[in-house]
Amino acid sequence: AQSVAQPEDQVNVAEGNPLTVKCTYSVSGNPYLFWYVQYPNRGLQFLLKYITGDNLVKGSYGFEAEFNKSQTSFHLKKPSALVSDSALYFCAVRDSGGATNKLIFGTGTLLAVQP
């Protein structure tokens, strides 16, 4: 069965500093990995995905993530945080070889960027 872990409930970072939001996954086959962001009382917005190819994936709003197969991780990063980046971030995984195309989400990490 596929699963996703986001070990941090909350990440605090000062504006202008680099940020990292951690994600590890477990699938039986090759993973399709995704990051989404959610603002209060809103749906989820797609940030980026890893399907195949280059391990470093660049996405929306200056975010990027690095796929690390040996560590089964897909951490979200940004070189310089903005106050407007404060939101709830979800990592998600799909098993490329799975019988279904369900997307399984982590528990979410609240990012708080202080001015």
Next chain:
Amino acid sequence: GAVVSQHPSRVICKSGTSVKIECRSLDFQATTMFWYRQFPKQSLMLMATSNEGSKATYEQGVEKDKFLINHASLTLSTLTVTSAHPEDSSFYICSARDLANHNTGELFFGEGSRLTVL
């Protein structure tokens, strides 16, 4: 990106009534849509997979008679919460994947529907 429209965004109803939530893909077709439920400060729980032209696939523990799902066309899925009770109060979010990218494409999400049952 592709747009998924969800309606209504907020609904308040009395206990025992039924509420229908619509999910539409506006500029793409989707044979599969997904319905999630989100509790405050918690992750998204997949409730069911809505399949166009066939029965929905429900996750374990989700009552199919309680949460009726209909996917009558390639652009519309509906979730009906029947005989709603206060414990059904939650944030319901639908999502869809573009049929053209059904294998590797990302999900596009609606804005969610906040249901409050009095």
